[in-house]
Amino acid sequence: MAPRTNGVGIRPEETRICVVMVGLPARGKSYIAQKAQRYLKWLSIPAATFNVGNYRRNDAPHPSADFFDTNNAEGERKRRAAAEAAVADMMKWFKSGGVVGILDATNSTKERRKWVLDRINQEGVDVIFVESKCDEEELIMANIRDVKTTSPDYQGQDPEQAALDFRNRIRNYEKVYKTINADGDEDHLTYLKIMNVGRQVIINRIQDYLQSRIVYYLMNLHIRPRSVWLSRHGESMLNLEGRIGGDADLSHRGEEYALKLPELVLESSDRPLTVWTSTLKRTIATARHLPKHYNQLQWKALDELDAGVCDGMTYQEIADMYPEDFQARDEDKYNYRYRGGESYRDVVIRLEPIIMELERSEDILIISHQAVIRCIYAYFMQKTQEESPWVPVPLHTLMKLTPRAYGTEVQIYKAEVKAVSTWRGKGSTAKHEDPKPEGGV
Numbered sequence: 339m340a341p342r343t344n345g346v347g348i349r350p351e352e353t354r355i356c357v358v359m360v361g362l363p364a365r366g367k368s369y370i371a372q373k374a375q376r377y378l379k380w381l382s383i384p385a386a387t388f389n390v391g392n393y394r395r396n397d398a399p400h401p402s403a404d405f406f407d408t409n410n411a412e413g414e415r416k417r418r419a420a421a422e423a424a425v426a427d428m429m430k431w432f433k434s435g436g437v438v439g440i441l442d443a444t445n446s447t448k449e450r451r452k453w454v455l456d457r458i459n460q461e462g463v464d465v466i467f468v469e470s471k472c473d474e475e476e477l478i479m480a481n482i483r484d485v486k487t488t489s490p491d492y493q494g495q496d497p498e499q500a501a502l503d504f505r506n507r508i509r510n511y512e513k514v515y516k517t518i519n520a521d522g523d524e525d526h527l528t529y530l531k532i533m534n535v536g537r538q539v540i541i542n543r544i545q546d547y548l549q550s551r552i553v554y555y556l557m558n559l560h561i562r563p564r565s566v567w568l569s570r571h572g573e574s575m576l577n578l579e580g581r582i583g584g585d586a587d588l589s590h591r592g593e594e595y596a597l598k599l600p601e602l603v604l605e606s607s608d609r610p611l612t613v614w615t616s617t618l619k620r621t622i623a624t625a626r627h628l629p630k631h632y633n634q635l636q637w638k639a640l641d642e643l644d645a646g647v648c649d650g651m652t653y654q655e656i657a658d659m660y661p662e663d664f665q666a667r668d669e670d671k672y673n674y675r676y677r678g679g680e681s682y683r684d685v686v687i688r689l690e691p692i693i694m695e696l697e698r699s700e701d702i703l704i705i706s707h708q709a710v711i712r713c714i715y716a717y718f719m720q721k722t723q724e725e726s727p728w729v730p731v732p733l734h735t736l737m738k739l740t741p742r743a744y745g746t747e748v749q750i751y752k753a754e755v756k757a758v759s760t761w762r763g764k765g766s767t768a769k770h771e772d773p774k775p776e777g778g779v
């Protein structure tokens with residue numbers, strides 16, 4: 339049999355990349371590492387982050403700033419041992435099928451980068467350095483406040499003291515920090531240098547497909563404050579009948595939701611949003627009462643999962659006509675592809691440009707469909723492929739997702755307009771049933 343890709347163009351058994359983060363503390367490295375990991379896993383590329391700080395904490399849980407002074411021999415030894423332990427674990431993880439390992443540490447000297455490169459190359463793994471360089475005081479201060487005062491290093495300490503100590507720690511790093519290729523003798527390295535979170539980027543010797551995809555994704559990230567709003571369309575005529583797919587109009591209650599939506603949006607935001615809908619009537623109709631000055635854009639990629647030959651059927655009709663398919667879908671809902679239609683995996687792949695554009699943009703409201711919203715929600719909330727196709731996404735509910743340093747905050751706004759439930763539990767052929775309490779929104 340010909341070798342198969344995992345649907346996103348890579349052959350996992352032939353690819354192993356280590357992304358080595360570089361940069362002073364409080365430059366958003368962990369944020370970048372966490373985002374990259376989440377994105378890759380969402381695309382079914384096995385990815386994991388190895389945070390050297392976590393290894394160092396085993397040996398030095400609450401170090402003060404002078405621990406990080408390069409003249410402190412004991413500190414130096416412990417920091418080096420932590421880096422070694424993280425790299426060793428990553429190598430074990432690669433042997434168990436890992437594809438992209440992310441080494442989250444400062445790696446801020448040439449010597450350390452040389453050591454990391456030699457150590458990792460010797461195992462046959464490619465290295466790409468990703469440096470986050472930032473000299474905007476405001477961004478750095480926000481990072482100090484946001485992340486470091488909640489860091490386990492400063493647990494139980496006065497936040498003001500913690501911030502002061504943390505600034506001294508940064509000073510110690512600054513004494514020895516060398517940006518990549520500052521002296522022109524690191525030109526052989528594969529690297530991406532991101533300045534002031536995307537304002538300027540330098541790319542050097544990026545080699546293959548997966549590396550360029552990672553770089554492309556990271557180039558699109560920004561950390562300006564913003565949120566993403568998600569809503570399904572208002573209840574449709576087919577929802578009322580428990581029929582899937584189609585291109586139906588809104589029901590009477592669906593129209594009511596469309597009228598209520600501007601109010602819900604204004605309650606959740608004081609800035610104008612850009613609205614993205616699918617190309618289907620029910621999402622366009624749901625968006626039509628939003629303020630005229632909101633830009634609107636229709637995306638084919640936001641259309642509902644294509645149910646192929648089952649389009650327009652009820653779950654009962656599918657179970658009667660295609661019993662094996664009905665069962666196969668329940669057994670592996672993420673991978674099951676409707677005859678002549680799509681799987682959740684297919685939807686994720688077609689949503690990739692949406693995610694890329696979302697990362698580049700600021701406040702966006704997406705009005706789409708049950709399966710599509712589940713996939714976008716899974717990206718932000720790190721839902722697994724087993725969980726995501728079953729997440730309840732009720733009608734007439736607006737969700738606001740706000741990316742934070744270590745995850746995504748969710749706020750829910752419910753319009754008080756009744757609607758049927760379109761959630762379906764495993765094995766069930768009910769037209770409408772209440773979602774099980776676990777998970778979802």
Ligand SMILES: O=P(O)(O)OC[C@H]1O[C@@](CO)(OP(=O)(O)O)[C@@H](O)[C@@H]1O
Nearest residue numbers: 577581582583642645707708709760
């Ligand atoms: O994957 P499941 O759970 O079947 O949910 C997807 C289904 O949700 C529905 C409603 O049942 O979405 P939508 O409300 O956008 O029409 C179907 O069209 C779609 O096939």
